[in-house]
Amino acid sequence: MINQDPPRRRIALLVPRLGSSFDGEIIATAKAIERIMTAEGRDWHWLADVIREPVKVTTQGPQHSAGSNNVPMTDWRSVVRFCQLYGVGSLSEKDIHFIDNLSMLRPQRLSQRQAEWLGDIASRLGMRRSA
Numbered sequence: 001m002i003n004q005d006p007p008r009r010r011i012a013l014l015v016p017r018l019g020s021s022f023d024g025e026i027i028a029t030a031k032a033i034e035r036i037m038t039a040e041g042r043d044w045h046w047l048a049d050v051i052r053e054p055v056k057v058t059t060q061g062p063q064h065s066a067g068s069n070n071v072p073m074t075d076w077r078s079v080v081r082f083c084q085l086y087g088v089g090s091l092s093e094k095d096i097h098f099i100d101n102l103s104m105l106r107p108q109r110l111s112q113r114q115a116e117w118l119g120d121i122a123s124r125l126g127m128r129r130s131a
Contacts, residue, residue: 007040008050008126076102076110079122086125095121 014036017029037043083091083099091099098117102110110118 007036007042010036011047012126076115076118079118079127082127083118083121083125086127087121090125091121 011033014029014033018026020026020029033047034044037047080099080102083095084103087096087099099121102114102118
């Protein structure tokens with residue numbers, strides 16, 4: 001599932017301000033984040049879950065799960081499309097090259113390392129793990 005959630009993007013823009021050396025700015029930023037979450041019916045626990053849950057990418061096609069723990073995973077081709085759509089201007093050249101290669105080569109199966117790298121990129125771009 002691709003989650004196009006504008007509140008998450010607004011919160012992501014505010015988070016770096018939490019590192020300010022001015023206590024007032026830190027408090028104002030935390031309150032601004034809280035207002036955004038409250039307006040969306042979310043709370044700090046939701047934000048912690050967003051940070052904690054990386055995107056898991058299948059090495060094959062859809063409807064596969066990660067080993068015995070049955071963690072839902074996302075079809076890697078969908079993740080590549082998401083990264084192409086949302087990665088413009090925010091990915092390194094190395095990440096862009098990797099995504100472009102995956103989109104052109106279309107291997108049947110990714111290596112575990114490729115799946116982890118792709119999942120990391122998608123997580124950095126704000127893709128949520130499907131439940």
